[in-house]
Amino acid sequence: MKADTQTTILNFIDGVFQAGTGETYANYDPATGKPFGEVLAASKSDVDAAVGAARAALKGPWGTLATADRVALLRKLAVAINARFDDFLEAEIRDTGKPRSIASHIDIPRGAANFDVFANQIAVASTETFEMGTPDGGTALNYSIRRPKGVIGVICPWNLPLLLMTWKVAPALACGNTVVVKPSEHTPATATLLGEVMNAVGIPRGVYNVVHGHGKDSAGEFLTTHPDVDAYTFTGETKTGEAIMAAASKGVRPVSLELGGKNAGIVFDDADLEATLEGIGRACFANTGQVCLGTERLFVQRGIYERFLEGFAKKAAGYRFGDPFDEATTMGPLVSAEHIEKVSGYYDKAGRAGAEVIAGGGRPQVAGLEDGYWIEPTIWTGLNRDAAIVTEEIFGPCTHVMPFEEEEEAIAEANASPYGLATSIWTTDLARAHRTAGAIEVGIAWVNSWFLRDLRTPFGGAGQSGIGREGGIHSLEFYSELRNVCIKY
Ligand code: NDP
Numbered sequence: 001m002k003a004d005t006q007t008t009i010l011n012f013i014d015g016v017f018q019a020g021t022g023e024t025y026a027n028y029d030p031a032t033g034k035p036f037g038e039v040l041a042a043s044k045s046d047v048d049a050a051v052g053a054a055r056a057a058l059k060g061p062w063g064t065l066a067t068a069d070r071v072a073l074l075r076k077l078a079v080a081i082n083a084r085f086d087d088f089l090e091a092e093i094r095d096t097g098k099p100r101s102i103a104s105h106i107d108i109p110r111g112a113a114n115f116d117v118f119a120n121q122i123a124v125a126s127t128e129t130f131e132m133g134t135p136d137g138g139t140a141l142n143y144s145i146r147r148p149k150g151v152i153g154v155i156c157p158w159n160l161p162l163l164l165m166t167w168k169v170a171p172a173l174a175c176g177n178t179v180v181v182k183p184s185e186h187t188p189a190t191a192t193l194l195g196e197v198m199n200a201v202g203i204p205r206g207v208y209n210v211v212h213g214h215g216k217d218s219a220g221e222f223l224t225t226h227p228d229v230d231a232y233t234f235t236g237e238t239k240t241g242e243a244i245m246a247a248a249s250k251g252v253r254p255v256s257l258e259l260g261g262k263n264a265g266i267v268f269d270d271a272d273l274e275a276t277l278e279g280i281g282r283a284c285f286a287n288t289g290q291v292c293l294g295t296e297r298l299f300v301q302r303g304i305y306e307r308f309l310e311g312f313a314k315k316a317a318g319y320r321f322g323d324p325f326d327e328a329t330t331m332g333p334l335v336s337a338e339h340i341e342k343v344s345g346y347y348d349k350a351g352r353a354g355a356e357v358i359a360g361g362g363r364p365q366v367a368g369l370e371d372g373y374w375i376e377p378t379i380w381t382g383l384n385r386d387a388a389i390v391t392e393e394i395f396g397p398c399t400h401v402m403p404f405e406e407e408e409e410a411i412a413e414a415n416a417s418p419y420g421l422a423t424s425i426w427t428t429d430l431a432r433a434h435r436t437a438g439a440i441e442v443g444i445a446w447v448n449s450w451f452l453r454d455l456r457t458p459f460g461g462a463g464q465s466g467i468g469r470e471g472g473i474h475s476l477e478f479y480s481e482l483r484n485v486c487i488k489y
Pocket of ligand 1: 155156157158159164182183184185186213214215218219220221224235236237238240241243244258259260261291292293393395421461465466
């Protein structure tokens with residue numbers, strides 16, 4: 001347990017760590033519910049300074065750097081994050097409360113790898129050429145060149161802080177942009193630490209800036225209403241995405257939005273039960289359910305329903321709560337007091353709506369950590385499809401299970417949501433797998449897997465789950481302005 005050191009989080013503007021002149025707020029440890037540091041938030045003038053620094057860097061040496069040199073710097077960033085792996089790991093665990101076993105296998109390695117992935121991508125990215133005839137019998141050659149979009153506002157959530165931030169910052173820098181990052185109020189540490197790494201590898205000042213703030217009338221809003229930001233990339237709740245989109249419409253700035261979900265899992269009679277329980281267990285409970293791709297609606301075919309529920313209840317009961325720094329802990333707390341209030345509110349609502357509780361349903365007592373934001377992995381059944389539990393994103397370790405008879409019924413249920421981020425389908429029938437994956441209206445359909453990611457593939461949501469795709473070349477498309485050059489000769 002690392003609860004004795006106090007931290008002070010500063011903003012990182014123009015290559016320098018600076019106390020913000022905004023409000024100061026406390027940073028809480030989700031495992032203890034106690035403050036362990038403070039964040040010196042940015043005021044409007046600090047955000048102006050960050051955007052100004054980003055603009056100056058774009059006009060300065062960064063703007064004219066050859067792609068090969070940017071690639072080399074991105075690779076150095078990946079190496080340098082890994083060289084400070086333990087510092088990033090500790091910072092991420094304290095901010096989020098996620099178990100070491102998750103942060104050390106997913107958050108920090110992927111946070112570093114994103115720089116390598118987009119270094120590789122930009123190193124080989126090509127553009128199109130078209131030769132054409134002209135009306136006077138001549139020829140013209142069209143070719144496209146990639147130019148940075150400019151200063152990018154990067155606004156990130158708290159569930160996978162470093163990973164989701166570098167997922168945006170790495171391709172933005174790969175394309176020659178500069179960034180101003182606003183991390184979540186709950187998880188300010190790793191974005192700030194990355195400032196040290198940026199300086200250490202020689203990224204020019206002003207290319208990467210971080211401003212902190214929380215709630216209304218703070219850094220996030222100052223950034224999204226700033227007239228000198230050229231584009232916004234955001235991951236977070238759908239209603240925040242709407243606010244950002246509205247702000248970005250002033251000046252017609254493009255947005256990339258990765259938003260909420262109410263993802264459906266479908267288990268067919270012919271599924272491999274053991275593999276399904278393992279995969280669906282992760283899809284529902286990993287990271288204490290705080291994963292946008294997580295499954296909160298589950299449809300299980302009648303023939304396997306009882307056996308599935310029995311195995312699934314055992315899975316839910318098998319997690320081990322405890323100190324997130326302890327290797328043996330498999331379930332951490334929720335991220336904040338605000339979030340435990342929201343999630344436990346849904347647990348109460350499920351009770352009032354008459355849900356049958358198959359596993360969990362309450363808040364555990366964790367010895368020595370009684371004031372942490374703990375909640376049990378929970379499985380409900382018995383509600384109808386318009387219950388709040390079945391329609392609204394909870395973002396906790398919980399899911400509602402419904403039986404179904406026919407494939408068409410499961411597809412219709414899965415599609416009965418305004419969201420469309422991901423689905424996870426479990427079957428050994430290949431034709432059924434293809435049919436179902438093609439019929440569910442989502443950005444990502446996994447078959448016999450969940451969260452299996454090749455970072456070159458398109459990632460994003462349909463419907464109210466977002467706008468645009470990130471990953472591989474798709475990220476480069478958002479972060480660069482393609483210019484067509486037409487030469488008549
Ligand atoms: P929020 O939308 O509450 O916050 C995300 C970020 O936006 C925070 O940095 C927040 O700052 C900032 N913000 C809030 N209001 C504004 C505003 N008006 N203008 C500018 N910035 C603002 O999301 P959470 O952090 O709660 O993250 C959980 C959500 O993220 C879930 O809904 C989840 O589904 C979604 N998500 C989606 C993913 C995807 O890829 N589709 C992946 C991961 C999560 P502050 O801290 O001050 O509130």
